[in-house]
Amino acid sequence: MTKRTWLITGVSSGFGRLMTEQLLERGDRVAGTVRNMEVMDDLKNKYGDLLWLAQLDVTDTSAIRRVVNDAFQELGKIDVVVNNAGYGLFGAAEELTDEQIIHQIETNLIGSIQVVRAVxxxxxxxxxxxxxxxxxxxxxxxFPGGSLYHASKWGIEGFMESVMHEVAPFNIGVTIVEPGGASTNFRYKNSKLAPKIEAYEASPAIYARRMLEEGTATSIGDPAKMVTIMIDSVAQDPAPRRIALGSDSYTTIHKALTERLESLEAQKDLAFSTDFSHEK
Incomplete structure (x- = not known):
């Protein structure tokens, strides 16, 4: 089995933690970033020098550059970079505070962009x-109630789609992973809610709020299986552009893309009608 060195943001919980555990168990090296170093004491004590840790808030661009450069300098070569750090923000668009909007975009979108630019x-x-x-x-x-979370994720997917073409000549592969619901602490511990506006009791956005407030919905996705697939994807050449994980992810994305394509096809004549006429 090929041994690799990985840089992973947000390794304290969820996919980042599971990935770190699986990689260390098989003998790979991991450079992980966390906000609270103490939560990694158990893995550090068990794996020693295989686990390199740095404190990082991905909304701090200068800190991103410093940590990334330190990791490459101290570990020599990093084979895989995993942009994992992020969180969910839910509530109707009107309910969100300005501060919540800025922090969501700075974390999920700008933070991920700056990690890529740094590496x-x-x-x-x-x-x-x-x-x-x-x-x-x-x-x-x-989905209703997730406008800013979607904005951050649709934004980073567009960014990465462009970057994967830009860096292909340098033998750098890029993969976007799209998990469905998974039994991690993302939904109920790492997600945030907007302040409530009573009028939105009549809006479909209320279902996202109720799901988080009630905390009873279960996910069908096995996060350990998902992480294994992410790790194994690195051996694929060329890199897969996207990986959908979970039957809910596949079904939902398939439906969305099918409907989008049908809508586009219905507008074909209209789209072509706006070209300049070349008739003489």
Whole structure:
């Protein structure tokens, strides 16, 4: 089995933690970023130098650059970069505060963008690498009550789609991962709610709020299986552009893309009618 070195943001919980555990167990090295170093004491004590840790808030661009450069300098080469850090923000668009909007975009979108920008000079210099971007089923489909979360994920998917073409000549592969619901602490511990506006009791946005407030909905996705697929994808050449994980993700994305394509096909004549006429 090929041993690799990974840089993963947000390894304290969820997919980041599970991925770190699986990688360390098989002997890979992990450079992980966290907001609270103490939550990683158990893994650090068990795996020692295989686990390199740094404190990082991905809304701090200068800190991102410093941590990324330190990781490459101290570990020599990093084979895979996993953009994992992020959280969910839910509530109707009108309910969200300005501060919530800014922090969601700074974390999920700008933070991920700046991690990529920070690692690319190092990956180019070493002549190869792989970037895995954690997105969601909500990166291609949208639900009421998740407007800003969707904005951040649709935004990062567009960014990564462009970047994957830009960096292909440098032997750098890019994969966007779109999990459906998974039994991690993302939904009930790491997600945030907007202040409530009573009028939205009559809006479909209320269902997202109720799901988080009640905390009883269960997910069908096995996060450990999902993480294993993410890890195994690095051996694929060329890198898969996207990986949908979970039957709910596949079904929802398939429906959204089918409806979008049908709508586009219905507008074909209209679209072509706006070209300049070349008749003489």
């Amino acid at each position: 690319l000079p190092n990956l180019r210099a070493q002549g190869n690498g792989r970037i895995i971007q954690l997105s969601t089923v909500g990166g291609q489909a949208a």
